[in-house]
Amino acid sequence: MASFTLTVNNKKRTFSAEPDTPLLWVLRDILGLTGTKYACGKGICGSCTVIVNGKSVRSCAMAIQYIGKDEVLTIEGLSEGADHPIQKAWIAADVPQCGYCQPGFIMSTFDLLSNNPEPSDEEINQALQGNICRCGTYTRIRKAIQIAITETEN
Amino acid sequence: MKNTLGRRNFIKLTASASGALVVGLHYQSCMPNKQKAENYGFVPLIQIDTDGWVTLIAKNPEIGQGVKTTLPMILAEELGADWEKVRVVQGDFDTSYEEQWAGGSYAVVLNWDLMRTAGARVRHALIAAASQQMEVPASELTTRKGDVVHEKTNRTIPFGELVVSASTITLPEEVDFRPTESYEIVGKICPQVDLEKMVSGTVPYCIDLHLPDMVYATVVKTPVHRGKVQSFDDTQTRSVAGVTNVIELDNSEYGGRLLDANSPNFVNGVAVLANSTWAAFRGAEKLEVVWDNTNSRQEASAGIFKKFHDQLAETSVERQDGNIEEAKKRAVSYVEHVYEVPFLAHVTMEPMNCTVHFRSDICEVWAPTQNPAALEAGLVKLFGLKPEQIKIHLPRIGGGFGRRFYVDYAMDAAILSKKMGKPVKLIWTREEDVKHDWYRPASVQKISAALDENGKVIGWQQILANASRKTSLGRDGGPAGTEIDEYDFPAGFVPNLQFEYGHVLSDVPLGQWRAVGPTATAFAAHSFLNELAVFNKKDHIDYFMEFLGPPRMVPVVGEFKYDTGRLRAVVDKVRQNSGWDTPLQEGQGRGFAAHRQAGSFVAEVVTVEVGGNNQLKIIRVDAVVDCGLVVNPSGAEAQVEGAILEGLCAALYGEITIKDGATVQSNFHDYRWMRLNEIPEMHVEFIKNDLPPRGLGEPPLPPAAPALANAIYAATGKRIRKLPVGSQIQTG
Ligand code: FES
Ligand code: FES
DSSP states (O other): OEEEEEEETTEEEEEEEOTTOBHHHIIIIISOOTTSOOSOSSSSSOTTEEEETTEEEEGGGOBGGGTTTOEEEOGGGSOSSSOSHHHHHHHHTTOOSSOTTHHHHHHHHHHHHHHOSSOOHHHHHHHHTTOOOTTOOHHHHHHHHHHHHHHHHO | OBOOOOOTTOEEEEEOTTSOEEEEEEOGGGOSSHHHHTTOOEEEEEEEOTTSOEEEEEOSOOSSSSHHHHHHHHHHHHHTOOGGGEEEEEOOOOGGGOSOOOOTTOHHHHHHHHHHHHHHHHHHHHHHHHHHHHTSOGGGEEEETTEEEETTTTEEEEGGGGHHHHTTSOOOSOOBOOOGGGOSSTTSOOOOTTHHHHTTTOSOBGGGOOOTTOEEEEEEEOSBTTOEEEEEEOHHHHTSTTEEEEEEEOGGGGTSSOOSTTSOOOOOEEEEEESSHHHHHHHHHTOEEEEEOTTOOOOOHHHHHHHHHHHTTSOEEEEEESOHHHHHHHOSEEEEEEEEEOBBOOOOSSOSEEEEEEOSSOEEEEOOOSOHHHHHHHHHHHHOOOGGGEEEEOOBOSOOTTGGGOOHHHHHHHHHHHHHTSOEEEEOOHHHHHHTOOBBOOEEEEEEEEEOTTSOEEEEEEEEEEOOHHHHTTOTTSOOOOSSOTTSTTTTTOSEEEEEEEEOOOOSOBOOOTTHHHHHHHHHHHHHHHHHHHHTTOOHHHHHHHHHOSSOEEEEETTEEEEHHHHHHHHHHHHHHTTTTSOOOTTEEEEEEEEEETTEEEEEEEEEEEOTTSEEEEEEEEEEEEOSSOSSHHHHHHHHHHHHHHHHHHHHHOOBOEETTEEOOOSTTTSOOOOGGGOOEEEEEEOOOOSOOOOOSSTTSTTHHHHHHHHHHHHHSOOOOBSOOGGGSEEO
């Protein structure tokens, strides 16, 4: 066990964990932030996507010992009342079916739009290719991203 | 419309301690069977508080099919509630709710009358109470947006002010349903329940549960199907910091490997328990198990399929109309082809998991299950519990697709909690999920058609050979249970028709899947019809319409018949919408298929492009659906798109293979799923009518694969008779 301090959703969190523990399980089991989901554990489905220092990462494939004092943003930190423009767009397009993959898609979209406010279709594809939605909500995900782009422009 | 559920006192009003009006189901007094009646109590469905808030209980498990929104919409509509002032709460499992399961596209079909009756009776009670208060006849009153309204005098009384007096009203035997033209909630876009929570990561799935003093667990199951533990060395496992216990799971201690919905059991293996999920996962990786595979047939995919092919020659007749042999003799031409579909996994996004707190007096379970009754039956069987000692909570579920009809993972968790004397949260890794699924059965089918001089089908023989779900679920020596059903298409459309089934025994665990049976039979039938159209040099849709014949009621089996006019209508519409009769570019092609299931009719056209490098791209899908009245339009469209993508995705990539008795695939890298860049344009249209609503989660799935295969043929001349499309054409 070693002690770590992270800034998660703008709050400093100090905790002890085994150094090889992936950020995903730190968030879920230690910090109680269960919005970040486990689905493959191998970095191939995107369900566990969070933002570390402004970039999206697969938290299941990133051991806590390599994160150090970095800033982590999870789905819970996106807004207080589901009112981040991306969340509002997701609500407007009624995207989720089972909903399990959605935090991952939203965080990948957050990364995309933070760095590229007007992505092309090709760039959207590129940015979200790492995420899987088993229920098949893709058409609405695309629609929601378009809504978020327009809303942010205005 | 009158309600048709004339059971006495079946819905009952009570007042709760807080003064709220509670309305629920109460079957006890109307059960003819006394003994069965004793199992039925009062279960709440609607609660109206004095502040006017309406709480509706969603009774069925929510797996992403939208039932947590759709059933409450029906209740709210009949009640005349304001959707903005409705809270929906998931009900726990209770046998008194009846039909509390998710599967077969039946939620709306089975609950439409029930929900309307409950809502309408409460409306009646509220109106009766208001009629006394306003001193006007009840017939002049109606309910709207949470108020009882007297239009003549423009007076309203909010529900909240009526609850006390309404609770004394005797409910009538019969009540009127609202006319569909007056609907304000059903058929309208309503924000789905949990929407904001789902986009905020705050909706609790079972996997998110945390209980004080909880132990985390995972399992390592026998890689070879039907294997068991011979011995294991857990030295390395126990050296992982945080690992506390290693426990063998041996199903012979619990009556052996019997597994069906009524007698669930679990797969042999070893569980690792720890103070965190990660420690359990790490510990499981380090476990060294020697497996005993003496019960295994040590199968491989090639051998299994060879047996299926061989078995085509030795079958039982499942349906016989006319005389197929005689039709073959009369035939001017004869067409015969063989189709193959693989085993398929479910890969629900939320992996198998379950939390159980087994105490001395009560076993409390939080389970992502489509089938809580089977879970209860399993606990009764394994531990000798009484139903009243079992409490099952049903949190929102990250996908079902039929996998969660089986409760093996819940049995694991219950055994572990009992042994530990503590709450246990068990999470299977994705690898365990893929390797220990209850797969969609693989099969081989041979279809032969006898055609007359006009190319009309006068004889149709369809033989399916495979290992049967029913046998796999524990009845090795028992009756096979056919995988081709007497009501499968085209039963009823050909005068000389024969369905046959050839049964093969296998160790591969098999089970339900979304739309299951027709995912194989409709793939073969609609691919074959396309081959017949090509053979006859006819347009596929023209040929299909001739095959259907004029609009009429077609008797299928016994009393069961359906209106081909509805099927023809969805086909006509999809022909228009897809631009079927307009030219395409070089390398592009359209394919068509149509299907009827769970009372609904679906027609689909898939448009593909195959590039110079043999690279396949699905460009567009058109679907037209007639499922009767559409209760929840946003959810309905989502179900159709989801089912079609699932069908396409499985057709492109889905394949579980078996080697040395074990499943080869393990995660999303070798069990691929479509991603955003591969998604076609989707155009979904619903036929508008107010016929009773029918099932929707499954019917759009089966046509997707044959429509895709037919499109590939149209684009390239290459016929796909074996799924997945995989390497036959370059995909993705
Ligand atoms: S759980 Fe991390 S990418 Fe799938
Ligand atoms: S909504 Fe279910 S996996 Fe995406």
